[in-house]
Amino acid sequence: MIGQLIVEGLAIGACYGLFAIAFVIIYKTSDVINFAQGEMAMVSTFVAYHILTFYQYPFWLSFILTMVFAVLLGIVVEFAFLRPAKEPSVLGLIVITLGAEMFLMGLAGWKWGAEQKAFHFPMSFQVTHEPIKGVIINDWAIGVFVTTAILMVVLYLFFKYTRLGVAMKATQQNKNAAKIMGIRVERVFSFAWGLSSLLGAVAAMFFAARATLDPNFMMEPFLRAFAAAVLGGLMSIPGVVIGGGLFGLIENFFGYMWPEWKPIVAFLVIIIVLCIRPSGLFAKHYVKKV
Amino acid sequence: MDMKREYYEDIELFSSGVVLFWSAAFLVFLFTLPLWSESYYIYLLNLIMVHVILAVGLNILVGYTGQISLGHAGFFAIGAYATVFLMSYFHIPFLIALPVAGLIAAFFGFLLGLPALRLEGPYLAIATLGFGLAIMHIIGRWDIFGGRMGLHAPALDLGIPQAGFSIILDSDIKMYYLILVTTILMVVGAINLMKTRIGRAFVAIRDSDIAAEVMGVNLTIYKTLAFAVSAFYAGVAGGLFGFVLGFFDPFTFNLILSIIFLVMVVVGGLGSILGPIMGATLITYLQYDFLKNISEAPYIGDLLVAFSRKWLTVVGLENLGSIILGLIMITIIIFEPLGMFGIWIRIKKYWKAWPF
Numbered sequence: 001m002i003g004q005l006i007v008e009g010l011a012i013g014a015c016y017g018l019f020a021i022a023f024v025i026i027y028k029t030s031d032v033i034n035f036a037q038g039e040m041a042m043v044s045t046f047v048a049y050h051i052l053t054f055y056q057y058p059f060w061l062s063f064i065l066t067m068v069f070a071v072l073l074g075i076v077v078e079f080a081f082l083r084p085a086k087e088p089s090v091l092g093l094i095v096i097t098l099g100a101e102m103f104l105m106g107l108a109g110w111k112w113g114a115e116q117k118a119f120h121f122p123m124s125f126q127v128t129h130e131p132i133k134g135v136i137i138n139d140w141a142i143g144v145f146v147t148t149a150i151l152m153v154v155l156y157l158f159f160k161y162t163r164l165g166v167a168m169k170a171t172q173q174n175k176n177a178a179k180i181m182g183i184r185v186e187r188v189f190s191f192a193w194g195l196s197s198l199l200g201a202v203a204a205m206f207f208a209a210r211a212t213l214d215p216n217f218m219m220e221p222f223l224r225a226f227a228a229a230v231l232g233g234l235m236s237i238p239g240v241v242i243g244g245g246l247f248g249l250i251e252n253f254f255g256y257m258w259p260e261w262k263p264i265v266a267f268l269v270i271i272i273v274l275c276i277r278p279s280g281l282f283a284k285h286y287v288k289k290v
Numbered sequence: 291m292d293m294k295r296e297y298y299e300d301i302e303l304f305s306s307g308v309v310l311f312w313s314a315a316f317l318v319f320l321f322t323l324p325l326w327s328e329s330y331y332i333y334l335l336n337l338i339m340v341h342v343i344l345a346v347g348l349n350i351l352v353g354y355t356g357q358i359s360l361g362h363a364g365f366f367a368i369g370a371y372a373t374v375f376l377m378s379y380f381h382i383p384f385l386i387a388l389p390v391a392g393l394i395a396a397f398f399g400f401l402l403g404l405p406a407l408r409l410e411g412p413y414l415a416i417a418t419l420g421f422g423l424a425i426m427h428i429i430g431r432w433d434i435f436g437g438r439m440g441l442h443a444p445a446l447d448l449g450i451p452q453a454g455f456s457i458i459l460d461s462d463i464k465m466y467y468l469i470l471v472t473t474i475l476m477v478v479g480a481i482n483l484m485k486t487r488i489g490r491a492f493v494a495i496r497d498s499d500i501a502a503e504v505m506g507v508n509l510t511i512y513k514t515l516a517f518a519v520s521a522f523y524a525g526v527a528g529g530l531f532g533f534v535l536g537f538f539d540p541f542t543f544n545l546i547l548s549i550i551f552l553v554m555v556v557v558g559g560l561g562s563i564l565g566p567i568m569g570a571t572l573i574t575y576l577q578y579d580f581l582k583n584i585s586e587a588p589y590i591g592d593l594l595v596a597f598s599r600k601w602l603t604v605v606g607l608e609n610l611g612s613i614i615l616g617l618i619m620i621t622i623i624i625f626e627p628l629g630m631f632g633i634w635i636r637i638k639k640y641w642k643a644w645p646f
Binding site for chain 1: 327352358360405408409410411412413415416417419420422423424427428431545546549553556560583591598602603605607608609610611612613614616617618619620622623624629
């Protein structure tokens with residue numbers, strides 16, 4: 001029983017971690033918490049659903065088309081909504097991303113309606129394996145583990161060793177200095193939003209396969225992924241993934257003990273972590289500049 | 291713009307005779323409105339005034355103290371549920387139950403203010419967002435609050451039913467006067483609060499909390515106080531909201547509602563009293579009247595239905611409201627960060643300097 005809880009907790013936690021990477025990338029580059037992240041991913045998943053159901057393309061082709069769409073969506077949102085704002089305050093940025101969230105949610109509701117839809121995903125819950133006696137693992141969980149692990153390593157290396165990755169870090173630390181050093185800050189932002197939207201879309205497809213697809217389905221995962229990100233530290237990609245796993249475990253065990261209070265775990269974790277260690281478990285301490 | 295020569299001029303409720311005259315005229319207009327207005331508009335006005343109370347309270351927190359809250363739907367829900375609960379289970383008269391519900395909400399605001407001492411910016415936004423969602427879930431779990439099925443508000447009785455003395459407000463018009471008086475009291479209270487030592491401490495925290503602390507403002511007290519005051523306003527507004535609607539369930543108080551509250555304040559203009567009033571009026575009107583019935587609007591209604599039929603879905607047309615609100619939020623931050631209050635100030639300046 002315990003083993004089963006651990007495996008399931010880690011699987012959903014990896015999914016939270018994957019989604020959390022998406023807004024960590026934006027936060028790392030431009031200091032914006034993207035409240036529209038969930039809805040950007042939701043719209044991308046709906047596009048995948050649309051291609052799969054109406055055009056009946058095979059999954060791999062719809063997946064590629066959706067990824068292209070997700071990248072474009074991220075770039076467009078950044079270009080149309082965030083770039084025109086001249087030196088916005090923190091509240092201003094939050095309101096802009098919330099506005100983008102409302103906009104995208106309305107758009108999806110207008111196009112696809114509010115009823116719940118089933119999303120057909122090749123890695124299903126039905127195909128199960130039993131590597132150790134008593135611990136059942138399904139294809140979906142294996143898919144999540146593999147995807148998250150690969151993406152985490154690739155992104156970690158990307159931020160550490162490539163020119164563009166270093167440029168993104170430099171942009172976050174000081175936008176003007178980065179500009180003087182010859183970094184095209186606008187392009188860095190576009191790239192960050194595109195990449196983040198893509199990762200979010202991948203995570204949202206896993207979430208949609210787990211639950212059903214409707215315009216609100218990413219709201220709860222968003223808050224939980226944020227709790228995972230806070231737990232791991234908002235600035236570090238491996239930290240966020242480990243935080244995701246930890247949070248998945250906490251939530252699953254808590255849900256096993258007190259099933260009816262499961263939805264408030266995310267809130268409790270956010271509050272407790274932010275009060276005790278605001279920088280998260282795996283990030284350097286955050287010092288406020290006066 | 292206006293020259294203040296002494297302190298007492300600064301703390302006056304009406305800065306000049308002109309303002310006093312127009313305020314009085316506006317009040318007379320509001321009090322006589324039900325005599326010649328349709329009943330439907332009275333219902334809409336009730337909703338608007340409830341949201342004005344809430345927006346003015348939220349503005350104390352967001353606009354004056356500089357703390358972000360995405361959890362005000364939670365306080366709103368606490369107010370609504372507490373009022374109905376106190377009235378139907380403990381048989382407390384409405385006139386006592388409403389302020390008590392406000393105080394209960396204020397207590398929760400105080401509790402949320404404690405972690406807020408260590409958080410700022412986006413972190414605070416997320417923490418309060420989690421608070422709002424948690425409150426929604428907790429209320430939905432408790433059968434005593436009607437659970438997911440929702441709750442019917444009892445008859446609104448201004449008297450003391452146990453003593454055999456009751457004034458039952460059973461129509462929108464009767465409720466209108468109650469809500470109007472409450473709104474005026476709350477708004478005047480907010481105007482005056484901002485002119486006291488407490489209000490100035492709030493503004494100092496907004497401008498720089500470190501500088502405020504150095505000047506002797508106790509951050510612990512004043513930040514939690516700002517949350518408590520703001521939650522009190524939300525609680526009172528929620529208590530009235532329950533009776534205006536007559537029926538509510540936990541999902542009435544979802545995250546979108548919190549976002550809409552924030553929009554009211556931001557669209558109206560942060561850091562003013564007039565701003566949130568204008569913002570709440572505009573957004574409530576758009577949300578409950580214009581956008582709700584957009585398919586019946588002249589000219590654009592048919593066009594939108596035809597457009598939906600061709601490209602999108604007609605059932606989803608109601609989501610247009612969400613799209614418009616989202617666009618309003620984005621454009622107001624990009625083009626007019628001061629909101630409607632900023633536009634009002636510019637118009638005033640223009641006419642003061644006219645014809646130059």
